[in-house]
Amino acid sequence: MNIPAVTHRGRGIDCYPLDEHTFRIRLTTAKGDFDRAEICYCMNKYAWSTQRQTLPLPRIADDDTLNYYQIDLTGDDTRLCYLFLLYYNSECFYFSEEGLSRTYDFERAYYTFFQYPYIFPCNVHRHIPWTDTTVMYQIFPERFANGMGEKPYITAPWDATPTPRMYLGGDLPGVTQHLDYLSDLGVNCLYFTPIHPSPTNHKYSIVDYYDVDAGFGGQAAFRELVQAAHARGMRVLLDGVFNHCSEHHPFFEDVKRRGKASPYYDFFLIDGDFPSREKGNYRTFGFSSDMPKLNTGNPAVIDYFCGVGAWWIREFGIDGWRLDVMDEISDDFLRAFRKAVKAANPDALILGEAWHDPRAWLAGDELDGVMNYGLTKALIDYLVDGALTARQAASRLTRLFFRTTSISARMMMNLLDSHDTDRFLTLLRGDRQRLKLALCLLFFFPGMPCVYYGDEIGMTGGYDPDCRKGFIWDETAWDADLRRHVQLLARLKTGGRLAGDSVRISASGDVLTLEREELTLLVNASSRAARYCFRGREGQIAANGFVILDADASIIKEE
Numbered sequence: 001m002n003i004p005a006v007t008h009r010g011r012g013i014d015c016y017p018l019d020e021h022t023f024r025i026r027l028t029t030a031k032g033d034f035d036r037a038e039i040c041y042c043m044n045k046y047a048w049s050t051q052r053q054t055l056p057l058p059r060i061a062d063d064d065t066l067n068y069y070q071i072d073l074t075g076d077d078t079r080l081c082y083l084f085l086l087y088y089n090s091e092c093f094y095f096s097e098e099g100l101s102r103t104y105d106f107e108r109a110y111y112t113f114f115q116y117p118y119i120f121p122c123n124v125h126r127h128i129p130w131t132d133t134t135v136m137y138q139i140f141p142e143r144f145a146n147g148m149g150e151k152p153y154i155t156a157p158w159d160a161t162p163t164p165r166m167y168l169g170g171d172l173p174g175v176t177q178h179l180d181y182l183s184d185l186g187v188n189c190l191y192f193t194p195i196h197p198s199p200t201n202h203k204y205s206i207v208d209y210y211d212v213d214a215g216f217g218g219q220a221a222f223r224e225l226v227q228a229a230h231a232r233g234m235r236v237l238l239d240g241v242f243n244h245c246s247e248h249h250p251f252f253e254d255v256k257r258r259g260k261a262s263p264y265y266d267f268f269l270i271d272g273d274f275p276s277r278e279k280g281n282y283r284t285f286g287f288s289s290d291m292p293k294l295n296t297g298n299p300a301v302i303d304y305f306c307g308v309g310a311w312w313i314r315e316f317g318i319d320g321w322r323l324d325v326m327d328e329i330s331d332d333f334l335r336a337f338r339k340a341v342k343a344a345n346p347d348a349l350i351l352g353e354a355w356h357d358p359r360a361w362l363a364g365d366e367l368d369g370v371m372n373y374g375l376t377k378a379l380i381d382y383l384v385d386g387a388l389t390a391r392q393a394a395s396r397l398t399r400l401f402f403r404t405t406s407i408s409a410r411m412m413m414n415l416l417d418s419h420d421t422d423r424f425l426t427l428l429r430g431d432r433q434r435l436k437l438a439l440c441l442l443f444f445f446p447g448m449p450c451v452y453y454g455d456e457i458g459m460t461g462g463y464d465p466d467c468r469k470g471f472i473w474d475e476t477a478w479d480a481d482l483r484r485h486v487q488l489l490a491r492l493k494t495g496g497r498l499a500g501d502s503v504r505i506s507a508s509g510d511v512l513t514l515e516r517e518e519l520t521l522l523v524n525a526s527s528r529a530a531r532y533c534f535r536g537r538e539g540q541i542a543a544n545g546f547v548i549l550d551a552d553a554s555i556i557k558e559e
Contacts, residue, residue, distance in 0.1 A: 125364025186490025
C-alpha cells in the first residue's frame with residue numbers, strides 16, 4: 001500500500017464550494033490500493049456526534065498511478081466536516097488530517113477531521129457562463145492586418161521574415177476590417193497582445209496604460225473594434241503588462257531625474273539613489289534593462305493598476321484581461337486586481353500567463369484560469385516527439401485536468417502555440433494530419449481552445465520572432481482543408497456540445513479517447529496511421545477529410 005499517495009489537499013483545491021450550499025470533495029489514492037471508498041461527513045461540525053452520515057465516494061478517473069474520487073455534497077448549512085473511509089478486502093482504513101490509520105476516535109474527531117468552516121458568497125469561485133462556449137483567437141496586432149495604409153515607421157514588406165525590431169504595419173482597423181473572416185472561422189473571443197503606446201513592435205514595454213498606440217489607430221480605432229466585435233457576439237480580452245513597463249514610462253523617467261525624491265521611486269525595485277543601466281542596479285523583466293520591473297507589492301502600484309484594469313472595462317467594455325508574467329506579480333496585487341475588475345463586471349475573465357503548476361493562483365481569489373502550457377507540452381510529447389503512448393498520454397491529460405479545480409478547468413486557456421513559442425505545425429515538420437489531431441484534442445479538452453492567428457490556414461514559424469510573421473491574406477496560399485477543420489471544431493464548441501467540466505480520458509491500444517457529455521473523440525496517433533473521429537450519441541459524426549474509426553481504430557469509412 002502506497003500511504004503517501006493518499007492525498008486530500010483540503011480547502012480551496014480538493015474541497016471547494018460550487019455555490020453557497022454545495023461542496024465538491026476530491027481524494028486521490030495509489031491505483032488499485034483500495035476496493036472502494038466512502039466519505040463520513042456532517043454539514044454542521046457542531047452536530048458531528050448526532051448527525052454525521054456516510055455515503056459512497058465514487059471513483060471517477062484513473063491514470064497510470066492514481067485513482068481519483070469525487071463527490072458533491074449539498075445541505076442547508078454552509079459548514080462541512082468530513083473524513084474518508086478506505087476499504088481493502090474487509091479491512092477499513094480512516095483518512096483524516098492525522099493521516100491514514102486503522103482506527104479513528106470519532107468522539108474526538110473535532111481535533112482531526114477535515115473541514116471547510118464556512119462558505120461566504122465571496123469565497124465561491126464563480127464560473128463565468130460564457131466561457132463554456134468560447135473559442136479564443138490570439139492576435140498579435142502588428143502582424144495581423146494593415147487597415148490604415150502607409151506608415152512612416154514600416155521597415156519591411158508584409159511577407160518579410162520577422163526580426164526582433166521589424167515593423168510590418170499591422171493595426172486595429174485591420175482587425176476590424178477582417179471581423180467577418182474571424183466570425184466565419186467560428187471564433188467568438190479575441191485576445192490581443194498589448195495595444196498600448198510602446199517603442200517596440202511587441203508593445204510589452206508600455207509607456208501609457210491609459211491609451212492605445214497611435215500606430216494601431218488610437219482609442220477611436222479600438223472603440224470601433226470593440227463595438228464591432230460585440231455586435232458579432234465576440235468578446236475582447238486585453239493583455240495586462242503589469243509586471244514591468246517601459247524605461248520611458250513617465251513614472252520611471254521621473255525616477256531617473258529625481259531619484260529617491262521621486263514619488264514613484266518605490267514603484268520600482270532599485271538598489272541605490274538613482275537607477276542606472278550601466279550599474280544594472282534595478283530589477284527588470286528578464287535581462288531587459290529597457291523594461292524595469294514594477295514593485296507590485298507596493299500598495300500605490302496596486303491601486304494604480306486596479307484603476308487601469310477597471311477603467312478599460314468601464315470605458316471600452318472589454319471582457320477581461322490576460323496578465324503577462326503573472327507568476328512574478330504579488331498575491332496582494334492579484335487579489336486586489338480581481339476585486340476591482342469583478343466590481344466593474346462580475347463576468348469579466350482574468351487569465352494569467354503561467355507555464356508551470358498554477359494551483360496556487362486558482363483558489364478563486366486571484367485568477368479564473370491560466371494559459372495551459374501544461375497541455376501544450378503534453379501534446380508536443382504525444383504528437384510531435386512521440387514520447388508518449390496513448391496510455392501515457394491519457395494518464396498525463398488526466399493528471400493535468402485534476403491538478404486544478406473543475407471550476408478553473410472550465411476557464412483555462414488551452415493552446416497549441418502562441419507569440420512566445422514555435423508554431424505547432426513547424427514542430428510537426430509540416431504534418432497537417434497530426435496538427436488536426438492536436439486541434440481535436442485542444443477543442444475536446446475542458447477549457448477554452450485558443451487558436452494563434454494563422455494556425456488555421458497552415459502558417460509556419462519557429463521560435464520568437466519567427467512565429468510572428470504577417471498573416472497571409474492571399475487565399476490561394478491557405479490550407480482550406482485545415483481551416484474547414486477548425487471551423488467544424490469551433491461549431492461544436494460554440495454550439496455547446498463541448499461545454500462543462502465532465503471528461504473521461506482513457507486509452508486502448510493506440511487509441512486515445514476523450515469522452516465528453518455529448519461527444520467522444522477517438523485519436524490514433526501511431527506512426528502507422530494518424531487518424532481521428534468524433535462519436536456522438538446519434539452515431540458517428542463525419543465531415544470532409546474525416547476518417548471514421550471503430551473502437552480499435554480500424555477504418556470504417558473515409559470521406
